[in-house]
Amino acid sequence: MKGIDQRVTEFEHQLRKAGLRMTQQRRLILRVLAEADDHPDAKGIFTRAFVHDPTLSLSTVYRTMKLLETQGAIERHAFEDGVSRYEHADQAHHDHLIDIETGKVIEFSSPEIEELQAKIAAKLGYEIVRHKLELYGRKLGGKTRRRRPGA
Amino acid sequence: MKGIDQRVTEFEHQLRKAGLRMTQQRRLILRVLAEADDHPDAKGIFTRAFVHDPTLSLSTVYRTMKLLETQGAIERHAFEDGVSRYEHADQAHHDHLIDIETGKVIEFSSPEIEELQAKIAAKLGYEIVRHKLELYGRKLGGKTRRRRPGA
DNA sequence: AACGCAGTTGCGAATGAATTGCGATAAGGC
């Protein structure tokens, strides 16, 4: 995993290049995002950041999320709960499987599916710019399926 | 294609069974939906219906959409424009390709992708309850690709 | 054909996520 500080520094350069500034607030929000291993929404990010800086405002979080998104530093998702959820974008593309009972989000990726998508789009006369694939499911079997120690 | 009147009647029976009523408003909205070949949002449905009954209110459209959805008569989609869009659900399952330039929605289905999805979910210990696949793309080639008269 | 009662409606107010206007503040090039 890429270091958090490194990621912050990279983004700072990116901002500078665009004539923008690296502020305390942005640094803090970036840190919160980098430390998150889930997909928090704006309020969630605000809450976590607020602990470290009680002067931070929710508007700033929203503004920063929009900025980060247009800069390509994060991805915004709209799952079925109606709010926008975010995750940092320095990792490889992946899709999501959402546990409809717990709301837990599991990431996965499938080159085969991507390939089929491209093929379908091409057949319809389109090229895919981006896509969204969300699977909503429930855990199999009463007892949690346990992996065999070697499989 | 199933007749509109037939569809309305079917739904009326479905309502009766649930102790609900077939009202003028519901009949009208149902008709508008059945005649729509696109994916209108609440306001769009309201506008089309309002022509036939200027006493109709937007709240009623929203309420009816929710009812129709829980009754399984329509499907609700949340594409990237932030509003809920609807389509009647009497047809086979399909996914959507959205033209990012025109907003046009094209329907398609791919058993191969569905199969892969199930396989992936199973590998993660899940069974899929439903899924959402949206492709966002732009039309290929400067000139509109024309189908050969026989292909 | 009239009755009655619960399901429905229209209206306006309320909600909640996200955005914005504005005066105050602070980043960072000089």
Added chain:
DNA sequence: GCCTTATCGCAATTCATTCGCAACTGCGTT
């Protein structure tokens, strides 16, 4: 350190959707 201007905090605003409530209307019953 200074100055320009991007950014911030706050309150007010927007926009989709929902809700409260009194009036109304399906529709099974008499």
